[in-house]
Amino acid sequence: MKSRNKVLLGVGVALFSTVLVACSTGGGGSKTSGTDKSGSAAESGVKLNADGQFPIIAEGEELTLSIMAPGMGLAEWEDMPTLQDYMETTGIKTTYVTPPNADFQTKLNLAFASDDLTDIIYAAGSSVLTSAMEIDYGSQGILVALEDYITPELMPNFSKLADEDPNLLKSITTPDGHIYSLPFVPRNGTSIWYQQPMWYNGEWLDNLDVKELPKTTEELYDLLVRFRDEDPNGNGQKDEIPLTDVELNGTRLWLMGAFGIKVKGIQEDDGKVSYTPISENYKGFLEYMNRLYKDGLLDKEVYSQSNDQKQAKGQKNQLGLFNDYYSFFTTGRTEKEAINDPLFQPLTSEFSPEAVIAGNPRLTRAAFSITHTNPSVEASLRWVDYFYSEEGARYLEQGPEGVLWENQKTKDGEEVRVYTDKVDLDDTEAFRGTITPAYGLTTPNLVVDQPQIRKSVDEAPDTTFIDWVIAETQEKMEPVAEVPFPLLYLTKEENDKVSANATDLLTYTTEMEAKFITGVTSFDEWDKYVKTIESMGVEEYVATYQAAYDRWASN
Structure with a gap:
């Protein structure tokens, strides 16, 4: 299992592993345009092999693509074995401009302003390459419109994802009818999470002999009263805090769901858009939270404490219900012990007889864009499409054989991946971040749950905890999760x-x-x-x- 820092840095290899694509020539200067300024592709003259085949470039042909992407600082991209190996596989040379992640937005803005662009903009993410920028630079022809290239012949893997999810293409199509960027597409076991979950203190539940979790707001109220009054931490002191948070940022969505509210703000229900903070349902939520606060069930320091202070209370076993990425981040317990801390059961109330929670659209835009300097849009899209397959995603995350992993056979003859002797087994993620760009970035690829690499050939990884988390997610969240408002573009x-x-x-x-x-x-x-x-x-x-x-x- 990954440490907290690993999970939060890359939002976890299991959650947000990604790919990086070819960036900028030399110092990032623009080169002969491969498209005109209307954004339509010009003939590059580079011959490609048949669709779906490697290498992408026909024998005797040469193609260099430049890529601009945020650098995470662990290694230079030209030194990454995954990108080196992929150049040999595809026949396409890639060069890179990778300013530090903290400076990337400024550097990208300057590149647009001076038209000093690379062929590909990679892993920018929608907070940097905003929807307004996509529309603006796309309408000027600076970003290439991609919709005509998204075909089963040229992009079979991405096309398959679009067929499976009708909202995918809709959500990356701008109001002018064009697609200027490809997304990051998580489809792993916890990708439905809109934000980090809430967890019950399982030790307290055991001490109070609680057999079933609350399913209504009143049942939750009654349980929180027991947390307050019945000394569930067993220390003989009245120091229990039934429910805590930091400015309600972790619990708001979960408890509003009991009142039929998926998000505090713009929400869509059956085609009708509303602003939830003026609804009677939201008033009911506030009245309920006020009741918890008055009755000593909600932490009195909810609006004044830091996350570190909240976690300090958890490590003193003072918390009954709290949010965090995993419960042991707050309690300080082990993963094995954390399996006893159940995921919050979504609630109903008199305002909402059906449980609902906010669900993630499982899509992040602006992971891959092509600029007007690009000499071959077709080759660039063939290059990235591989990573929208499960095989390609695993290649991007784990790299080629012989660097991070090697194939070995167990005593039963099963072929498995085992870490090479180059890897520090106490910090495998640090090494992984030096061999692939799929580390902590919004990269253009599919993400699915992959078999973990083993530390030794006959010792299978212990996936008990993450398997349990996924099972809890599937049981409690997936049936009632709804996207509050679709991912769309505004004019x-x-x-x-x-x-x-x-x-x-x-x-x-x-x-x-x-x-x-x-x-x-x-x-x-x-x-x-x-x-x-x-x-x-x-x-x-x-x-x-x-x-x-x-x-x-x-x-």
Whole structure:
């Protein structure tokens, strides 16, 4: 199992492993354009082998592609064995411009401003290569439109994913009908997580002889009372904290779900878009949380403590219900002990007879874009398509044989992957980050649960914990998870409209949420609160998202 730092750095090799593609020539200077400024591909003259075959480039042909991507600092990309091996496999030479991850946004913006672009922009992610930038630079022909190339012949693996998920192509198509970037596509056992989960303290449940987890808000209230009053940590002191969090950022989504709310903000239900912080359901959620706070069931320091302080309480066995990536990050217990800490069971209430929680769209945009300098769009897309297969994803994550791993046979004759003697078995991720770009980045590839590499040939990895986490996810989350609002693009005009309101709305609703829950503001002020939000232009705000949703739904 990975350490906490490994999980959080790359959001885990099991969750967010990724691929990196060819970047910039030499110093990143632009070269002879392979496309015109309308964004349509020009003939490169480079002959390719038949679709789906390696090498991609026909014998006697030469092609160099430059790639710009964020550097994670563990190794230079030209020294990475995976990229070196893939050059031999594909016949395509790749060069790289990899400024430090912290500087990448600035460097990318400068490259666009000066038209000093590489052929491919890799692993930027939508927070850096924003939707507005895609639309802007795509309309100018600086980013190449890719939709005509996404065919079963040229991109069989990505096309297969698009066939399996009708929302995939819709979610990467801009309002002008074009696709300017390819996504990161997680499909592993926990990819449905919208954020890190909530966990019960299993030791407390055992001490109180709790056989079934709460399924309603009232049942949860009753259990939290028992946590408060019945000394479940067994130390004879009244130091138990039934429910804790840091500014409700971890528990808000989970508990709002009991009131039919998937997210605090814009939400879509059966085609209708609403702003949840002014709904009666949200008021019911606030009243419930206020009740927990008044009755000493919600940590009084919920709005003042840091995450480290929260975890310190967990390590003193003072917490009954809390959020974290895994429960042992808070409790300090072992993975084996953490299997006794059950995942939170989504709840129902008088506001929502059916349980619901926010589900991840399982897609991140802006992982791979092609610029107008690219000499062969077809070869570039063939290059990246391999990583949208399970085989290609594993290759990207683990590299070629003989570096991170080697094949060995068990005593039963089974062929398995075993770490090579080059790898520090106490820190395998640090070595992996030096051989492949699929480390901590939003890369263009499929992610599925892969067999783990063994430390020794006849010692299978202990996957008990992660298998249990996936089983808990499948049982409790997947049946009730719904994407709050689809991943879609706003037009420039729509983006201008909502951006004018978004910050003010978020600031005000966040401030008032804390005041309602802690009792600083009475619920007698609810109508005034709603009218204040209405005066901030929320009606137009919702209408803008409704128009964007309707366009997305009809695509």
